[in-house]
Amino acid sequence: MSKYSRVLLAVDLTEDCRHVAEHASILAQLYNAQLHIVHVIEPQSLAYGDEIPMDLSSLHQAIYDQAESFLRELSQGFDIPRTRQHLAFGRIDTEIRRIADEKDIDVIVVGSHGRHGLAILFGSTLNGVLQKATCDVLAVRVGD
Amino acid sequence: MSKYSRVLLAVDLTEDCRHVAEHASILAQLYNAQLHIVHVIEPQSLAYGDEIPMDLSSLHQAIYDQAESFLRELSQGFDIPRTRQHLAFGRIDTEIRRIADEKDIDVIVVGSHGRHGLAILFGSTLNGVLQKATCDVLAVRVGD
Numbered sequence: 001m002s003k004y005s006r007v008l009l010a011v012d013l014t015e016d017c018r019h020v021a022e023h024a025s026i027l028a029q030l031y032n033a034q035l036h037i038v039h040v041i042e043p044q045s046l047a048y049g050d051e052i053p054m055d056l057s058s059l060h061q062a063i064y065d066q067a068e069s070f071l072r073e074l075s076q077g078f079d080i081p082r083t084r085q086h087l088a089f090g091r092i093d094t095e096i097r098r099i100a101d102e103k104d105i106d107v108i109v110v111g112s113h114g115r116h117g118l119a120i121l122f123g124s125t126l127n128g129v130l131q132k133a134t135c136d137v138l139a140v141r142v143g144d
Numbered sequence: 145m146s147k148y149s150r151v152l153l154a155v156d157l158t159e160d161c162r163h164v165a166e167h168a169s170i171l172a173q174l175y176n177a178q179l180h181i182v183h184v185i186e187p188q189s190l191a192y193g194d195e196i197p198m199d200l201s202s203l204h205q206a207i208y209d210q211a212e213s214f215l216r217e218l219s220q221g222f223d224i225p226r227t228r229q230h231l232a233f234g235r236i237d238t239e240i241r242r243i244a245d246e247k248d249i250d251v252i253v254v255g256s257h258g259r260h261g262l263a264i265l266f267g268s269t270l271n272g273v274l275q276k277a278t279c280d281v282l283a284v285r286v287g288d
Contacts, residue, residue: 136285138282
């Protein structure tokens with residue numbers, strides 16, 4: 001199948017992702033495709049083992065609230081309905097692929113940093129998505 | 145700029161690339177963009193230093209002729225004019241990026257193999273394009 005029916009926009013919480021979102025939105029419009037959006041929270045708990053101090057729980061709640069608020073606001077700007085907004089927890093690349101599989105996504109749209117500081121970190125996530133995704137991936141250049 | 149004006153399709157000489165070409169062609173049509181195509185020949189001479197035995201010269205000519213013939217035939221099937229067909233020599237990722245820069249390309253479309261044998265080889269080329277390209281990259285899943 002060479003035409004896309006379902007597009008998944010994967011975002012972090014930076015301002016750069018608005019540029020990536022614009023690309024995904026235009027792509028979805030031109031292909032007359034459904035646009036989904038996902039943000040993945042990497043649990044801080046991974047760094048602390050099973051025992052999480054109480055004050056970290058409230059920190060987690062704050063992180064969740066902030067992520068949800070950002071996701072809702074961004075989605076609204078691009079007319080993405082609540083049923084297509086996905087907030088996930090875990091490894092970023094694994095969760096993006098899981099949502100892509102569950103929602104039968106044809107193409108994942110992600111931001112791709114260049115040579116600035118986040119390149120290696122993000123590159124590794126992008127590679128994880130690219131090498132194991134069963135669908136296409138559009139890397140949108142941001143930053144630099 | 146969130147709309148693409150110039151699309152660069154990067155192909156190897158496998159049958160898989162027809163599927164990638166279909167994607168690039170549809171993308172270009174939907175965005176009303178120019179479609180360019182590039183194939184890169186990695187010079188065998190790199191493996192032999194400066195001195196190339198005569199029989200290798202004719203081998204090189206045969207490789208060139210085969211690549212040119214394939215590129216022309218593939219381009220014809222997707223209405224890509226001669227002025228937008230590019231046959232380059234050198235490192236694949238470097239040459240793809242060079243053509244992309246020269247032609248002011250907005251998005252490079254490449255095939256992305258999954259877990260089969262070419263994954264590592266191709267993954268490294270794809271990474272080279274991705275990490276250093278100054279434009280967007282669409283990786284189209286092939287094979288598996």
